[in-house]
Amino acid sequence: MQNEGIREQKRRETRQRIRDEAARLVDEHGYDKVTVDDICRDAGISRRTFFNYVDSKDEAILGSFPFSFSDASLRTIRETQSDNVLELVIRSVEVVPGSFEGPATACRKQLIENNPGLMQAEATRRRGFLTQIGRAVYSHFEHFPEDRRLSGSIEEETHFIVVLFQGAVTQYLWHPPDGGDPIAQLIANAQDLSNYAKDMPW
Structure with missing residues (x-):
């Protein structure tokens, strides 16, 4: 031992x-x-x-990408009725342990800002991850049309959910919390984005 x-x-x-x-x-x-x-x-x-x-x-x-979706968590998104699909997606995320550790964390943001190639690498890592979510959310709306909030197509609403989720994750990546629950932080980020957009005058 x-x-x-x-x-x-x-x-x-x-x-x-x-x-x-x-x-x-x-x-x-x-x-x-x-x-x-x-x-x-x-x-x-x-x-x-x-x-x-x-x-x-x-x-x-960059460290390991801090979030993942297993087959089981993607199934949860597809098959669980919810009046807040974005929250369902966030609560289905699995956190990868040890993704942000040690001194490299402190300079991560600066490294990305100073190296466009690294910024592109970060975006590439997210692409497949977001595609998985989009497929699961689309399937969810097919099974639970009553969960929809948008009068447009399923594709449009799925895109909105994915974009909001990406925004919450991006905020997390730029400002990883010191301790605390990553899922709670993602939800707080999503709420901030939602409230900001809601209060914006047009």
Whole structure:
């Protein structure tokens, strides 16, 4: 049991070292000029070890994407009646542990702002994630037309839900909370967006 604890601690330390060195290198040289080999060299690890911990250079710099949807959570969105589909989507999210840890978190926003390539990588990571949600929400509205709030097409209302969800997630990514419940933070972000739009004069 003690050996398992030591191994897990070493894994966390190695993962954090990869992230810290990746962030430092991008800060010094720019996203496009940093390679996986550069990160491995400065972190003192092999390429094989690198890919045992992260899937790509982007993940080393940005951290794991903090949210996911399993087949079960997507089924929940499709098959659960709700008078607030956006809240249903948010409450169905699964949080990936350890996505934002350590010093790399503090400089993440600055790295993204200073490196357009990194901003594009972040957007690409979200695309498949949002597509999954869109399909599940569309299916939900087909099964529960009484849950709809928009007089337009299902496609339009699905798009609105996905855009609002993306806004809540984007706010979270730009300002990850220090502790607290990520789902509660996403709901608060969605409420802020909704209230802001509602109060905007036209």
